[in-house]
Amino acid sequence: MSTPFGNNEPVYLQIMRELCYQILRGDYKPGDRLPTWVEAGLQFNVNHNTIARTYIEMARAGIVETRRGSGTYVTNDQTLLDRLHESLKKDLLNEFVSKMTSLGYSIEELEQAFREYLHDYSESAFL
Amino acid sequence: MSTPFGNNEPVYLQIMRELCYQILRGDYKPGDRLPTWVEAGLQFNVNHNTIARTYIEMARAGIVETRRGSGTYVTNDQTLLDRLHESLKKDLLNEFVSKMTSLGYSIEELEQAFREYLHDYSESAFL
Amino acid sequence: MSTPFGNNEPVYLQIMRELCYQILRGDYKPGDRLPTWVEAGLQFNVNHNTIARTYIEMARAGIVETRRGSGTYVTNDQTLLDRLHESLKKDLLNEFVSKMTSLGYSIEELEQAFREYLHDYSESAFL
Amino acid sequence: MSTPFGNNEPVYLQIMRELCYQILRGDYKPGDRLPTWVEAGLQFNVNHNTIARTYIEMARAGIVETRRGSGTYVTNDQTLLDRLHESLKKDLLNEFVSKMTSLGYSIEELEQAFREYLHDYSESAFL
DNA sequence: GTGGTCTAGACCACC
DNA sequence: GTGGTCTAGACCACA
Numbered sequence: 393m394s395t396p397f398g399n400n401e402p403v404y405l406q407i408m409r410e411l412c413y414q415i416l417r418g419d420y421k422p423g424d425r426l427p428t429w430v431e432a433g434l435q436f437n438v439n440h441n442t443i444a445r446t447y448i449e450m451a452r453a454g455i456v457e458t459r460r461g462s463g464t465y466v467t468n469d470q471t472l473l474d475r476l477h478e479s480l481k482k483d484l485l486n487e488f489v490s491k492m493t494s495l496g497y498s499i500e501e502l503e504q505a506f507r508e509y510l511h512d513y514s515e516s517a518f519l
Numbered sequence: 520m521s522t523p524f525g526n527n528e529p530v531y532l533q534i535m536r537e538l539c540y541q542i543l544r545g546d547y548k549p550g551d552r553l554p555t556w557v558e559a560g561l562q563f564n565v566n567h568n569t570i571a572r573t574y575i576e577m578a579r580a581g582i583v584e585t586r587r588g589s590g591t592y593v594t595n596d597q598t599l600l601d602r603l604h605e606s607l608k609k610d611l612l613n614e615f616v617s618k619m620t621s622l623g624y625s626i627e628e629l630e631q632a633f634r635e636y637l638h639d640y641s642e643s644a645f646l
Numbered sequence: 647m648s649t650p651f652g653n654n655e656p657v658y659l660q661i662m663r664e665l666c667y668q669i670l671r672g673d674y675k676p677g678d679r680l681p682t683w684v685e686a687g688l689q690f691n692v693n694h695n696t697i698a699r700t701y702i703e704m705a706r707a708g709i710v711e712t713r714r715g716s717g718t719y720v721t722n723d724q725t726l727l728d729r730l731h732e733s734l735k736k737d738l739l740n741e742f743v744s745k746m747t748s749l750g751y752s753i754e755e756l757e758q759a760f761r762e763y764l765h766d767y768s769e770s771a772f773l
Numbered sequence: 774m775s776t777p778f779g780n781n782e783p784v785y786l787q788i789m790r791e792l793c794y795q796i797l798r799g800d801y802k803p804g805d806r807l808p809t810w811v812e813a814g815l816q817f818n819v820n821h822n823t824i825a826r827t828y829i830e831m832a833r834a835g836i837v838e839t840r841r842g843s844g845t846y847v848t849n850d851q852t853l854l855d856r857l858h859e860s861l862k863k864d865l866l867n868e869f870v871s872k873m874t875s876l877g878y879s880i881e882e883l884e885q886a887f888r889e890y891l892h893d894y895s896e897s898a899f900l
Numbered sequence: 901g902t903g904g905t906c907t908a909g910a911c912c913a914c915c
Numbered sequence: 916g917t918g919g920t921c922t923a924g925a926c927c928a929c930a
Contacts, residue, residue, distance in 0.1 A: 396539075396580040396603075397532060400904095402928070405524055410621075417623025441930070480622060485636045488615040494537075495607060496544025499637060506633060509612045510626060527928080529905060555917065566907050571919075588915040588917050650793075650834040650857075651786060654919090656913070659778055664875075671877025695915070734876060739890045742869040748791075749861060750798025753891060760887060763866045764880060781913080783920060809902065820922045825904075842902050842929040 404445045407436050411446065412455060415466055416477045426456060426464045531572045534563050538573065539582060542593055543604045553583060553591045658699045661690050665700065666709060669720055670731045680710060680718045785826045788817050792827065793836060796847055797858045807837060807845045 414420055426432070426447070433440035447464050450456045454472055458464045467473065492502050541547055553559065553574070560567040574591050577583045581599050585591045594600065619629050668674055680686070683701070687694035701718050704710045708726055712718045721727065746756050795801055807813065810828070814821040828845050831837045835853050839845045848854065873883050 396576065396582075397536060400528060400532070402527060404929090405527075409524060413618075413621040413623075417621070439930075445929090477622070481619075481624075481632060482636075484615060484618055484622070485632065488611060489636070489640065491540075491611050492608075494540040494544070495604070495611070496540075497608075499641065503637065505608060505612065509609075509616070510630065513616065514626060531905080556919095557917090566909095568908085569906065572905090574918085585918065586915090587913070587919075590917065650830065650836075651790060654782060654786070656781065658914085659781075663778060667872075667875040667877075671875070693915080699914090731876070735873075735878075735886060736890075738869060738872055738876075739886065742865060743890070743894065745794075745865050746862075748794045748798070749858070749865075750794075751862075753895065757891065759862060759866065763863075763870070764884065767870065768880060785920080810904095811902090822923085823921065826920090828903085839903065840930090841904075844902060 403438055404442050404449065407432075407438070407443065407446045408449055410436075411450065412476070412480075415455065416473060416480070420466050422466050422468045422470055422473065424466045426466065428463060530563075530565055531569050531576070534559075534565070534570065534573045535576055537563075538577065539603070539607075542582065543600065543607065547593050549593050549595045549597055549600065551593045553593065555590065657692055658696050658703065661686075661692070661697065661700045662703055664690075665704065666730070666734075669709065670727065670734070674720050676720050676722045676724055676727065678720045680720065682717065784817075784819055785823050785830070788813075788819070788824070788827045789830055791817075792831065793857070793861075796836065797854060797861070801847050803847050803849045803851055803854065805847045807847065809844060 411426070420426065427435060429440040429443045429447070432443040432446075436443070447456060447458060451458050451464075453476075454469065455467055455476065456464050457467055489502065492505070493499075497505065538547075538553070547553065554562060556567040556570045556574070559570040559573075563570070574583060574585060578585050578591070580603075581596065582594055582603065583591050584594055616629065619632070620626075624632065665674075665680070674680065680701070681689065683694040683697045686697040686700075690697070701710060701712060705712050705718075707730075708723065709721055709730065710718050711721055743756065746759070747753075751759065792801075792807070801807065807828070808816060810821040810824045813824040813827075817824070828837060828839060832839050832845070834857075835850065836848055836857065837845050838848055870883065873886070874880075878886065
């Protein structure tokens with residue numbers, strides 16, 4: 393049964409999230425040059441204008457820095473990246489726990505469900 | 520620092536989620552009558568047409584049943600509700616774990632972060 | 647694949663159609679007494695008020711005649727019934743042919759499709 | 774004598790049927806762009822929101838595909854269109870035959886009535 | 901300029 | 916009085 397809540401998130405935000413995750417988990421390090429609009433457009437299979445918008449938003453958040461005629465670079469401000477990392481972690485945890493409790497789960501049931509999930513997850517990893 | 524990913528979800532879907540959660544956690548039981556368009560509109564502080572759209576979507580998903588001139592009722596199909604509950608639980612777990620791993624967390628770190636979060640959470644509950 | 651056009655026809659009209667058909671094909675003859683509201687309500691599994699509305703509409707069309715405290719009777723005006731019969735036949739043919747041509751069928755293709763359908767139909771009748 | 778069964782079908786469904794027919798008979802080919810909300814609203818002389826609802830339903834049925842900021846396009850899934858065409862044909866035949874038999878026509882009388890109708894129909898075409 | 905959402909208010913069909 | 920449809924017009928997201 394497919395969940396009845398469609399995914400309406402704009403494409404440029406989905407890409408922004410993906411790129412932020414790649415930066416925060418170290419795929420791109422501070423100072424690294426991100427792919428050009430066209431390259432990233434091909435990677436994500438979207439129009440390069442969509443990538444442009446993504447980079448603009450990331451620049452506004454301070455995560456990247458664009459240099460005219462040179463490219464888009466990951467910020468050197470490691471503190472900012474760390475804060476962002478921590479902030480996203482907390483958001484994910486908050487969202488997950490709050491939605492599960494909205495579904496009627498107590499803290500104990502939540503822990504139980506989480507354990508079961510990870511158990512199944514690691515088993516399936518052996519395949 | 521506020522997370523740089525805005526929430527663009529349409530209001531009628533937010534309300535749909537909220538109502539589904541209320542049904543699934545038992546606030547409304549199978550066969551119960553939901554608030555009328557106007558009542559729910561006042562509750563959620565939106566126009567009654569937005570509620571109408573919400574109810575249409577929920578009816579299409581089989582979660583509720585509308586009877587003209589009478590009202591909107593929670594389905595009596597407990598099986599469907601159970602399946603929906605299970606499905607939503609899995610979706611939430613999947614989304615949480617997949618995003619955390621995208622952020623670079625290993626399974627162990629994930630468990631660790633989760634435990635810490637719940638620890639802080641239950642401590643703050645004593646306040 | 648289920649056709650994407652739902653059936654929104656009001657219940658009282660569906661019942662009216664069914665009763666008219668029963669009269670026109672002779673299940674009820676001119677002068678016959680129709681079931682009471684309550685009886686018909688049980689037959690069609692609807693509220694007796696819905697039957698009341700059905701009978702009112704049929705009376706307005708002259709097909710039946712209600713006598714206070716006695717019941718609802720099929721009209722004795724055979725001419726009216728004949729005209730109604732002819733009229734419904736033409737409507738059905740018109741609607742069918744016009745929709746099929748709207749779907750792009752020529753007269754020849756229409757005849758062909760109709761013959762095929764009746765062929766399959768009579769074959770399946772042997773089962 | 775006008776048939777006593779009114780047509781209460783919602784406008785947005787009538788338009789949906791009309792557009793589906795136009796697509797299925799080839800007025801719009803797979804991949805073609807349908808008129809915008811406003812254009813179609815002017816064509817059918819309804820509010821653009823009614824067209825919006827029509828397009829939403831057609832998109833849900835997979836007949837069209839909407840691209841934000843670009844337009845609404847006929848699906849490229851020819852198989853789906855073929856199935857829909859076949860399904861609508863069968864529905865029309867089923868409805869016609871079942872209603873005629875409900876009216877008391879035997880298969881032979883049905884064939885006879887159909888032939889007569891087409892005969893008159895083609896004669897009138899010469900006018 | 902396109903689709904998508906939302907509002908405010910009207911009218912209708914049904915119960 | 917409930918759900919269902921439709922209008923008219925506004926604003927936003929996206930391309």
